[in-house]
Amino acid sequence: MLFKHIEKRQCDVLVIGGGGAGLRASIAAASMGVDVLMVSKARIGYATNTYLSKAIIASSGWGDSSDNNNIHGKDTIRGGRHLNDPDMVDQFSRTIPAETALLREWGVRFVSDDKGRPAVIQIPGHSFARHLVGENWRGSDLVLPLKRMAAASGVRFLEKMKVTSLLVSGSSARGAACISEDGIFTAISAGAVILATGGFGRLSQNTNNAPGITGDGHALAAMAGATLQDMEFVQYYPTCLGNRGSRLLLYEKILAQDGVVLRNSRGEDIMAKNGYDVSGNVTRDQLARVIMKEILEDPERRGSVDMDLGGMSPEAADALSTLLPAQWSEGVRTFQVTPTAHFCMGGVKVDSHGETAVTGLFAVGEVTAGAHGANRLGGNALAEVIAMGSLVGSAAAAGKAPAETEVESAAKEEQQRLESLVKTVGADPRDLIRDLNEVMWLNAGNVRDRQSLERALERILDWKDMAQVVHTPGDLIRCLELGNMLLVGEMVCRSALERTESRGAHFRSDYPQENDDSWLVNIQVRKAASGLVLERVPVPDNGGTR
Numbered sequence: 038m039l040f041k042h043i044e045k046r047q048c049d050v051l052v053i054g055g056g057g058a059g060l061r062a063s064i065a066a067a068s069m070g071v072d073v074l075m076v077s078k079a080r081i082g083y084a085t086n087t088y089l090s091k092a093i094i095a096s097s098g099w100g101d102s103s104d105n106n107n108i109h110g111k112d113t114i115r116g117g118r119h120l121n122d123p124d125m126v127d128q129f130s131r132t133i134p135a136e137t138a139l140l141r142e143w144g145v146r147f148v149s150d151d152k153g154r155p156a157v158i159q160i161p162g163h164s165f166a167r168h169l170v171g172e173n174w175r176g177s178d179l180v181l182p183l184k185r186m187a188a189a190s191g192v193r194f195l196e197k198m199k200v201t202s203l204l205v206s207g208s209s210a211r212g213a214a215c216i217s218e219d220g221i222f223t224a225i226s227a228g229a230v231i232l233a234t235g236g237f238g239r240l241s242q243n244t245n246n247a248p249g250i251t252g253d254g255h256a257l258a259a260m261a262g263a264t265l266q267d268m269e270f271v272q273y274y275p276t277c278l279g280n281r282g283s284r285l286l287l288y289e290k291i292l293a294q295d296g297v298v299l300r301n302s303r304g305e306d307i308m309a310k311n312g313y314d315v316s317g318n319v320t321r322d323q324l325a326r327v328i329m330k331e332i333l334e335d336p337e338r339r340g341s342v343d344m345d346l347g348g349m350s351p352e353a354a355d356a357l358s359t360l361l362p363a364q365w366s367e368g369v370r371t372f373q374v375t376p377t378a379h380f381c382m383g384g385v386k387v388d389s390h391g392e393t394a395v396t397g398l399f400a401v402g403e404v405t406a407g408a409h410g411a412n413r414l415g416g417n418a419l420a421e422v423i424a425m426g427s428l429v430g431s432a433a434a435a436g437k438a439p440a441e442t443e444v445e446s447a448a449k450e451e452q453q454r455l456e457s458l459v460k461t462v463g464a465d466p467r468d469l470i471r472d473l474n475e476v477m478w479l480n481a482g483n484v485r486d487r488q489s490l491e492r493a494l495e496r497i498l499d500w501k502d503m504a505q506v507v508h509t510p511g512d513l514i515r516c517l518e519l520g521n522m523l524l525v526g527e528m529v530c531r532s533a534l535e536r537t538e539s540r541g542a543h544f545r546s547d548y549p550q551e552n553d554d555s556w557l558v559n560i561q562v563r564k565a566a567s568g569l570v571l572e573r574v575p576v577p578d579n580g581g582t583r
Contacts, residue, residue, distance in 0.1 A: 039456050039510060041220040045448075048074035048193070050433050051213060051227035053200050053254065056085030057176075057419065058402025059233030060183040060192075061426025066231075066434040067190040073434075074225065075187070076195040076215060078514075079249050082184040085176075086235050086247050086403070087422065091287060092171025092178040093160070094423065095416030098134040100157035104165035106130040113417060116162045116320065117382075117410020118541040118551065120267065120559055120576055124389035125407040125425070129417075132424035137169060140423065144182040146172040160289050160415035162320045168416040174287075174359050179419065198223060199514045200253065202451050203230060203261040203398065204444040210261055210398035212444045214451040220510045222455070224448035228437030231391070231429060232258060232400040236381030237525045238271075242478035243282040244378040245274065251518045252525035254404035258385045259524060259564045263393040266406035266561045266574075267383035268525070269532040272413055272542045273483040274379035275325035276344060278362060282377030286344065287360050288324065289415060294357070296348025299374075301331045302339060322412045322483075322542045325376040329484045332375065341373040376483055380418060382409045382542065383532070386561060391429030397437075401429040406559075411541025458513060463504030466515040473500065473522060481530055486547040494530040497523050527569060532560045535571055 050066040052059045055077030067073045075081055082088060097109040109130040114121045137155075141147070147155040147169045159166035171178025188194070197217055204212040204224065212226040234254030238246030259265055276288040291297055299307045311327045313319055331342050346354075346361075347370040354361065362372055385393055385400040387407065392399050401422070408421045473496075480493035501523050505516045538552040539545050558573040 039220065039459055039513065040216070040222040040452070042222070043452070044221060044223040046074065046195070046223060046225045047227070048072045048225065049228045049437050050074075050231065050430075051076065051225055051229070052231045052233055053077075053213060053257075054233030054235065054402075054404075055079060055081035055196070056233065056235055056402070056422075057087035057180050057183060058422040058426045059231070060180065060187050061423050062231050062233055062401050062430035062433070063187050063192040064183070064190050065427045065430025067187070067192050069431060069434040071434045071437065073192045074195060074227070075192055076198050076200060076213070076225065078197065078199040078253075079247070080196055081194050082180045084247050084249055085180065086250060087180045087419070088176040089245065089247055090176035090179075090419065091174050091285070092176050092419070093416045094133065094137060094169050094419045095160070095163065095167050095414070096133045096137040096169055096420060097130065097165070097167045099137065099155055099169060100166045104167055106134065108164055109167065112163050113414060114410065116412055116414040118412060119410065119557060120540070121410035122389070122407030123577055128389050128428060129408060129421045129424035132427065133420040136423045136427055140179070140182070143186045145179055148172055158290070162414040163416070199517065200257060201455060201517055203257050204447040204451070205261055205395070206444055206447060208262075209396040214448055216455065216510055216513065218511045218514065222452055224444065226444045229397050229399060229433040231433050232385065232398070232404050233402050233426070234404050236384070236403040237522070238378040238381065240474065240477045240522055240526055240529070241378035241482065242474040243277070243375060245277055245283050245285050246378065251522050253518070253521050254400065255384060255528070256521035256524045258393060258395070258398065258400065258404075259528075261395050261398060262563075263395050263398060264386040264561050264563045265384060265528060266386045266559050267411070267532075268528040268562060269536050269543045269560065270382035270411050270541055271378055271483070271529065272321060272380040272382060273325040273329070273376040275321055275328050275376050276374040277377040278372060278374060282375045285379075286362065286372065286374055290357055290360060291344070291346070294349050294353045296350065298345045298348065299328070300343045300345050302335050302337045307331050307342060320412065321415065325483050326544055328374070329376050329482070333484065339373070341375040344372050344374045346370050346372070380413050382406065382411065382413055383529075390432040391425060392432065399429050399433045401425050411543060455513060458516060459507050460504055461506065461508070463506045466505045466512070466519045469500055469503070469505070470515070470519050470522065473497070473519070473526060477526055481526070481533060483542065484544055484546055485533055486545055487534065490530050490534045494527065494534070497526050497530065528562050531569055531571060532562060535560050
């Protein structure tokens with residue numbers, strides 16, 4: 038027997054995921070008087086992308102009085118290259134100002150001006166300075182007060198449990214099955230389920246995402262019958278430090294300073310070389326593309342370019358001291374930077390209140406599609422997480438089914454499926470994950486073409502049929518994570534092959550131009566018995582922002 042203990046749990050609303058989106062949704066659901074359980078494969082609040090963020094929230098109304106949510110929404114749709122869901126954009130841009138005030142009531146402290154009012158900064162792609170920042174420029178400024186508020190609201194936490202499948206009764210999601218490293222199998226029945234599992238940045242060799250961000254929610258939703266969308270759009274943050282781009286260097290403020298230059302191995306100013314004025318609105322996708330172009334052309338194959346801070350004034354350096362790498366204090370003035378998988382715009386297709394095509398299944402945050410279109414503007418991730426978290430948590434609590442819904446049969450089938458995966462001969466899933474990471478980075482990263490995508494897809498399909506060694510529950514968790522990553526990777530590659538243009542974060546070197554005549558569509562993908570099925574769906578009217 039693989040499992041030494043079998044447990045059953047019950048709740049009204051089950052939230053899968055331990056970051057900002059799940060916490061805010063849990064608080065909203067609990068405020069409606071229902072029993073809420075959060076389950077996470079890591080420590081709730083900590084091992085998440087929210088925790089690793091810089092706590093930057095785009096929220097109109099806190100800066101220039103001329104700014105408002107309508108302008109914020111138009112900026113977002115322009116930045117998303119008109120593939121956004123306008124209803125979702127309207128929802129989060131309209132809701133986030135009031136949510137920001139609520140965060141302050143809950144103990145979130147922002148960088149303030151001399152009058153004690155939150156100070157705002159401006160990030161490229163936004164028409165106004167509308168970004169509030171946690172007082173320490175760390176995600177803990179945001180997520181830890183949210184965790185305390187969730188606990189105070191009566192939300193229950195179940196940590197270090199890997200969700201293996203959603204439990205479906207009839208055509209409705211009514212819970213989940215999960216396992217732990219020490220061999221506990223738990224079946225959870227729920228009136229409604231919210232996926233808040235984040236993106237799939239860990240598909241790439243270079244990423245600054247938390248270790249567990251492996252596309253679990255995307256795969257769970259697909260296997261339960263939900264539709265996914267925009268999977269070709271993965272944002273690569275342009276300037277990260279470390280061998281695998283694991284430490285984000287916030288370029289938006291640094292690169293705009295006089296005397297700061299990005300140089301290739303030949304010492305050339307790559308922004309000037311490629312016709313960009315760094316003082317203007319250089320968005321993340323544009324900068325990542327320029328840097329990757331130089332990396333691919335580099336005869337030394339260093340895999341990075343240099344950010345030269347030697348010409349920056351002492352005054353500017355003092356003002357930006359919290360953003361500079363620790364080595365700055367040791368006299369280092371040049372840092373190697375590389376693009377890194379940072380944010381996934383693609384995900385589960387939901388309506389403006391977070392409900393999927395599967396009854397009783399909701400999703401919120403980076404696991405969803407729609408809010409950001411083809412490219413996310415800085416500060417909009419946390420704006421969406423908080424605003425949509427509030428709305429989705431309330432919607433799930435209001436629409437829940439009776440908590441006693443029967444899922445015993447589905448749970449038993451899942452337990453038997455997991456037991457059947459035990460094998461004594463095969464590949465180590467950890468080795469296959471490393472190989473997959475490299476293949477996705479080299480062939481399906483932020484510069485791609487038909488040949489590279491087909492190479493990646495061929496490898497993915499080979500690995501899907503490969504036997505893996507599973508002796509222990511820990512082995513099983515790695516096997517399941519690999520399975521989720523392979524499914525999501527296939528969706529990314531097939532969607533990227535389908536879109537024969539370049540748009541936002543999706544750059545095809547064989548189709549380098551944006552093509553509005555043919556490609557103002559969202560590519561949707563769903564899992565069928567015959568394999569993945571793709572469909573092109575015209576984008577909704579977005580208020581004439583084109």
